[in-house]
Amino acid sequence: MTLKVIVRSIRTLSYVGGYKKIKDRPIKLYCAALVGAGYMAYNQHKKNTAEMKEIIQLSNYMAEPITPVDQLEKNRDDMKTQMELLIMRIQAEFCRALEKEEDEDAKFKVDRWMRKEGGGGITCVLQDGRVFEKAGVNISVVSGKLPPAAVQQMRSRGKKLENSELPFFAAGVSAVIHPRNPMVPTIHFNYRYFEVQDKDGVQWWFGGGTDLTPYYLDEQDAQHFHLTLKHACDEHDTAYYPKFKKWCDDYFSIPHRGERRGVGGIFFDDVDYPSQQEAFKFVTSCAEAVVPSYIPIVKKHKDAAYGYYERQWQLVRRGRYVEFNLIYDRGTKFGLHTPDARYESILMSLPLNAKWEYMHEIKPNSPEAELMKVLKQPRDWLNIEKGQSQAQRSTA
C-alpha cells in the first residue's frame, strides 16, 4: 500500500531531522541535556517509535483518516497531509499507551464524525476505567469558510487578515486525561496547524502545548515532566522552553481564584518560524514527548493508596478545572460558539465528576496546602534562571 510508504518516509525524515539537529549543537549542551530522568524516558520512547515506524499501516490508527486516502497520497508533500498523518499517529500511540496502563477490558470508544461544512474528526474516549476515570483524545481536520467574527478573533492574536469570510483549514490533536487515583495528575495537550487564505496568499501557523495538573504535588514528577518538554524544545531552539513555559503559566490561569490550573508545561501559538518544515518538526517533537512525559508518572502512582479525603480534594480541584475550561479557555469558548460544533468532542475535556464546596478550607502545612503554594506562585522547576538544573543537583 502506497500510504504505508508515505507514512514511513515522512516519519523517517522527521526523525533524521530531529537527531541531526541535536548533533549539530555544541557537545556541552548535548551532555547537559542527557542528565535527568525526563531525557532518558524521552529518548527511549523515540527509539521505540523509530522502530515502530517499520510496521506502521492504516490499521494502526484509531479510525480511517478524515481526508480520503487517495487525496492524502496525491498531496503527500502538503503540510495539511503531513499534519493529518502526525495527529492520527499521535492519537493512536497515546491511546495505546494509556490502554496499556488499564485493565484489559477498558478500551477507547472511537467515534469518527464528519462535519457538514467540511472535514470531521475522530473522538476517542475511555470512561470509567480502573486507572482512568475519563480519558479523551480527539483529532479534527476541518475546513471551510471562516466567518468575519472568527477572522477578527484571529487577527487579535497577531495575524493580519482581511475582515471578510476567508477559506481556512485546521488540523489538531487534543487530549485531556483524568485519572481516578488522586495521586496521578491530569494531563492536557493540544497540537494544531492552521491555514487561512486571503488575497495575499495562504498564511499558516502552528500552536499547541502540554501541561500537567496534579492534585498532590510530587516535585520529581514536575521536574521530570518539565525536563522532558524542555528536551523536546531544545532540539529546535533553546529559547523555546523558557518562553513557552512562561506562556503556559500565563495562559492556564484562573484569575478569579488567583491561582494556576496546575504546574504548567509549555504553551505556544502563532509559530510560523523558522520555516514550515522546521516548525512542523518542532511540533512533532513536542507531540512525541507526551507519552514519555506522562506515562512514567501514571505508572509510578496509579496503585498509590488514598482515601475519602484525598478523593474529595481531587473532586474540588476538578471543579476548578471545569471553571477554567468553561470560563477562560479560548479553545472551548471558540468551539462552543461555532455553529454546527460537535459539543461532545469539545466538552470531553470535562471530568467525569467534579465538586463545588462553598468556602472549601485546607489545613495549613498539609499536602493540599503544598500544592496550593505552587498554584499561587508558579515555580521554575528546572532552575533555568539560576543557570543550573534542579534535577541535576538532585541527581548529583
Next chain:
Amino acid sequence: MTLKVIVRSIRTLSYVGGYKKIKDRPIKLYCAALVGAGYMAYNQHKKNTAEMKEIIQLSNYMAEPITPVDQLEKNRDDMKTQMELLIMRIQAEFCRALEKEEDEDAKFKVDRWMRKEGGGGITCVLQDGRVFEKAGVNISVVSGKLPPAAVQQMRSRGKKLENSELPFFAAGVSAVIHPRNPMVPTIHFNYRYFEVQDKDGVQWWFGGGTDLTPYYLDEQDAQHFHLTLKHACDEHDTAYYPKFKKWCDDYFSIPHRGERRGVGGIFFDDVDYPSQQEAFKFVTSCAEAVVPSYIPIVKKHKDAAYGYYERQWQLVRRGRYVEFNLIYDRGTKFGLHTPDARYESILMSLPLNAKWEYMHEIKPNSPEAELMKVLKQPRDWLNIEKGQSQAQRSTA
C-alpha cells in the same frame, strides 16, 4: 426600636397595596385567579407573612444589615433602604422555610462580608444536608464607581448612559437550591435594584426572576410553580406573566446543547415602570411568591424513593447547570470579571456534585426522555395562549 417600626410600616404598606390592586380588578378575573393550587398556597403564605410582620425585628434577619442601622433609619423613604430591608427579609424567610424541611442539625452557615469599594453582603449556605445537598441564599448591597466597561455593558441592555466612570448602587437577593433527592427540582431566584448616576440625574431599575430546574418532570409541579408566579405578576399587570415567562425561556437557554436549563418561570430586567413604588411592589410580590411556589414541591417529593440511576441522571443534569452558569449566565460572568469580587458568593450557585459523561444516552420513552422533550421545546404550562388554564381543566 425605631427600625422595627420602619420595617412594619413598609411591609404593611406593601401588603395593603398588593391586596388593593387585586380588588380593583373585574370580579371575573379575580375568580379565575382563585383557581389552582398555586394561588391557594400563595395566598396562605401572604396571610402567614402578614401575621408574621408583627413580630419582625432585627434579630429575625440572618445578620446585621450591610448599611448601618442609623443610616437606614435616616433614609427610611429611600428606595435603597426599602430594597435592602426587603432582601434581608426575603433571605431570612426563605432560609427559615428551607431549614424547616431539613433535619434539626442542618442549619445555614452565615457569612457577612464587606467590600473594600463600598457595601458588602450576607452569604448563607447550607451544605450536605439530608434534604438539601447545597442551598445558597445571598444578598448583596454594593456601591461605588462603575468602570466604563461595565457602563458599556449596561448600555447594551437598553439603558442610555455616559461612557465614563459613574457612581452606582446595587442591592439584590439571589439563591440557588440543589436538593439531594432527584425528584425535588432545583430552584433559582434573583431580585435586584440598580441606581446609576449620570449628568442627567439618577437612573434606577429593577430586575429579577424565579425559575425551576427539575430532574424528573412532574407536570403538576410545573403548573403549580407557574401559576404561583402568574398570580404574583397578575396583581400588578396581567401582561407581565406571558412576557416574563417567554423572557425566562429565552434567557435560561444552553445554545450548544439546543436545550433550556429547566421548565422556566419568569425573568425580567430594566423594569422602571409604572412608578418606582409600583415597580418595588411588583418585585416584592415576586420575591414573596418564592416560598409558596417552591416549598410545597419540596414537601411533596423530599422523601420519594430513588436509586443509583436517578442520582446519576441528576448529576449529569447538574453538569448542564454548571455549563449554563459558567458559559452563559450574565450575572456570573459579570461578577467574576469584577475586580475584588467575592467569588465564593458568586459560585455558591454551583452544585456540590456534577458529572460529565461523554455521549450520555437516555432511553426512548423513559422519564428522562419526557423531561428532555420539555427542555427542547418550552411548554405553555397554563395554556395562556389557548385562553384556558390547563390547571383549570385538570381540576374541573
